Amino acid sequence: MISAKRMVKLSALALAVGLGAPHVRAADDVHALIEAAKKEKPINVYDSTGKIVEMAEGFTKKYGLKATGVKVSANNQLEMIIRESQADNVQGDVALITDTPAALAQLLPQGFVQSYLPDDMKAKIPSEFQNPLAISTNANVWAYNTEVHDKCPVANLWEITEPKWKGKVALVDPLTKSTYTDWFNQMEKHADGKVSDAYKALYGKPLQTKEKSASAAWIKAVAANAPLLVEGDDPASEAIGAPGQKTPFFGLLSSAKFRDNKDKGYKLGLCKELQPWVGWTYTKLGLIASKTKSPNMAKLFIxxxxxxxxITPQMKDGKLPTNIDVKMPADEPSGLVAVSNRLFAYEASTGxxxxxxxxxxxxxxxxNYSK
Known part of the structure; x- marks a missing residue:
């Protein structure tokens, strides 16, 4: 078995010498693309959110071309894409996948998938989201219970390492969700100075640590403060926002969970003033299976x-579109758009x-984790 480190080195080499999957080029004429798609078989689209069903139905209604949305976790998408390609039996023609690092290391260089950006969209998608194409940025944000607190009870992220927050912070277990460890690495690589600055802002003195970075020192302190580790965003949402609690948890969860306020009567509030960030993002890529029998329909779906x-069905869950011309709906539950510039943004360049x-x-x- 090839180690992760070896896989990265091989992938980087493949990209450097052009062995990775080429960028699929679009026909300039959208109408020609539609006509070509009409001659192809229906497609399946993988995504980790159930909203893909609604999106595929919208596509079918608009173009009269059958697309079926299939909810598949990012981890399962990776395995399915690879096995389907190796077996020459592609079932998922399009993959909307949130595991950007794995796509960069395992899918694109080996040619299992291709990245495609329509020519008429190039001016609308910022360069950092173009290759590979990211269709949206997803956010995990810090939240509190508005029934108990009239404002966010935490002003600086270093506060959650203090004794008063021992055992009272909820987040998804980093051992089960790779976007969390990706966040750790991104924070250390791109924003370590902000982490140390936040420490000084709170305590009035520079951070002194034996760890390799300020980010590592903060992560270690959080882990040692006995956070409640949950299996997903649903239990995190309940721990933080369920009504009737005397001492609810403070915590981190997907911005999509703010719909629980309406659906379940929860009391989730976004920590809009939190320093140094209100949350962090990761990207969702739009990729096409290289061996799809319906390449034009797949391009049209992208x-x-x-x-x-x-993208509207996903924007309702706080997913931020990469197309700069598309504006978030005013009724998006989390209110994230007002503070989107205070999210720690993912940089795929170091994926x-x-x-x-x-x-x-x-x-x-x-x-370092302590229960």
Missing amino acids: RYVLTEEG LADFEHREEWQDFWRL
């Missing part, structure tokens, strides 16, 4: 999800390093 009509260091961060968390 183009569709880059439009307001196509291979995130993949390489996942096991190291998992070991670091495991070593």
